[in-house]
Amino acid sequence: QVQLVESGGGLVQAGDSVRLSCAASERTFSRQTMGWFRQAPGKEREFVAYISWSGGVRYYVESVKGRFTISRDNAKNTAYLQMDNLKPEDTAVYYCAATRLLRATTSDVYDYWGQGTQVTVTS
Numbered sequence: 001q002v003q004l005v006e007s008g009g010g011l012v013q014a015g016d017s018v019r020l021s022c023a024a025s026e027r028t029f030s031r032q033t034m035g036w037f038r039q040a041p042g043k044e045r046e047f048v049a050y051i052s053w054s055g056g057v058r059y060y061v062e063s064v065k066g067r068f069t070i071s072r073d074n075a076k077n078t079a080y081l082q083m084d085n086l087k088p089e090d091t092a093v094y095y096c097a098a099t100r101l102l103r104a105t106t107s108d109v110y111d112y113w114g115q116g117t118q119v120t121v122t123s
Contacts, residue, residue, distance in 0.1 A: 001025075002024055002028065002098050003026070004096050004114035006022050006114040007020070008117060010120070013123075014087055014088055015085055016121070017083060017086065018086065019083070020080065020094055022080070022081075023076075023077060023078050030077075031100065032100060033099050033104055034051050034072055034098055035050040035097045036049050036094060036095070039116075045107050046092075047061055047106065048060070050070065051071065051072050051079065055074075059105065067085045067086075068083050069081070070082075081096075087121060088123045091119060091120050093117065095114055095115075097114070098112040099111055
C-alpha cells in the first residue's frame with residue numbers, strides 16, 4: 001500500500017511560481033509512475049503530467065507545457081510539480097497519484113492517490 005501526501009499549495013498571484021511535493025510512504029515508490037492531476041470547482045479531474053519510475057519519460061497536458069515541470073527524487077520517495085507563470089485557470093485542487101503503468105494519462109489506471117492540495121491563482 002502506497003500512501004501519498006501532497007504539500008506546497010497556497011494562494012498566489014498570476015505569474016507566480018509554486019512547487020508541489022508528493023511524499024510517498026513506500027519504498028516501492030521508485031517502481032511507480034507518478035502522475036499529477038487537478039480538479040477545479042465544478043469540473044472533472046484533469047490529467048496534468050506524469051513521470052516514469054526512472055524519470056526518463058515525462059508527459060504533460062498541452063495547457064501546461066513550458067510552464068510546469070514534473071520531477072522525482074527516488075532517494076527521498078518524493079515527486080514534485082514545479083509550476084511557473086501560473087494563470088487563474090490553473091486554480092484547482094492538485095492530486096498526486098501512483099501507478100505501475102507507463103504512459104498513464106487517465107485517472108482510472110492510477111492505484112494510489114493523495115488527499116490533494118489547493119492552489120489558488122488570483123489575477
